[in-house]
Amino acid sequence: MTENPSNADHLPVAGPGPRRVGIVEDHESVVMGLEAMLADQPDLVIVASAPTVPELLAVGADLDLVILDLRLSDGSSPKTNVEQLRAAGLETLVFTGAENPYLVRLAAKAGVLGVLRKSEPTATVVAAITAAANGEQVVTTEWAAAIDGDPGLQDVGLSPRQRDVLALYASGEKAARVASLTGLAPHTVNDYLARIRAKYAEAGRPARTKTDLYKRAVEDGWLPPPLLHPGRQ
Template sequence: MSRGFRVGVVDDHPAIAAGVPVGLRDHLPLDGECPVASTVRGLLETAHELDVVLLDIRLQDRSAPADNVRRLVARGWPVLLFTQVRQPAVVAACLQAGAAGVVGKHEGWTTLAAAVRTVAGGEDHVNADWAAALRVLVEGRAPALAPREAQVVNLYSTGLPMKSVARRLGVGEETAKEYLARVKRKYLEAGRPVHTRSELYLRALEDGLLDPPGGV
């Protein structure tokens, strides 16, 4: 590539969003300023041609990570996940949606720059996180939950009584219980049985249905 790399950043942590372009510029030739946005919509509205988008998985607008990947890829921008999230099922969903790799925020600038080069060149950035996510895809360990089932998991696993869950969903308590029963059957079929509320909470964390404690 004769010109510099055109890199966009979607991250709602101000210090990280401001620091990434500066750090990258010391390890990678960049073409102009790096457009930075706190949401995917913001980047789509302000950026033009990009070689790579660095996308944080967890954004404060509560947008679905895989949907964010799809929107960026649909614009024709390769996506490199740049995140602290260590949830293989969430990363797997993003890879399935078209992301080309993942780099942890704990990794060094040299690693990030190399990953940008790789993805901008049309290849996947393969590392341990990528491999763990691929295993989830191959093994099919994350069951496909319907939207209502996912809502029940989100509400019930965090401690709400079933009556309150039903009220939040606008359905009867028996209907909410049936949603939960379906969820348990799907986890059983996936080889990850759920017997207690705490086990459901752990599964929800593993599969990205809940944000990790601390909002990572």
């Protein structure tokens, strides 16, 4: 397995040799899969992995590339994650199920080197990581579609608190229950919902009903997409 923050002092010093890769992924099986794919690649070595961007940065490893999952359990925004990594001088390759086009767009427009599906064959994954670790753009269908995505699907700029309220309310909770779960007063929740609707309306993405709010929350990645019925594509 890879290093963790507690072992940061024992990380090897950067120098000539294999390209050094870090992973931000909260599913251990995915990390293990990537380790297996790169195990016989002499030009690549995974030196650190963590479930969040701050935790990876805390390791202090000198990296050539970070492989980033889009949807993490800490609820962080792909745009914020990519910007944090770039601020630390690290380039990013997104490795995702690509289940949410809006999240892909956020990451792509934040300046990643490419967007790669987890379902790609091993040879394709290895080639993409190798290229990205050498600073090359990895042009895939998902990446190109993200860059050229629907210009009408604009980021409405919700605050973290507004996103919490939206996710709870749009998932089916009543306003009173949202107030209880968030510690906000009921009138504050209603005020937040009014402001959320106004922001979506200003962006040309009206959300007049609760169903509309659910659709907007899924589009923007604050709620997971609905599962397809078994047997349907």
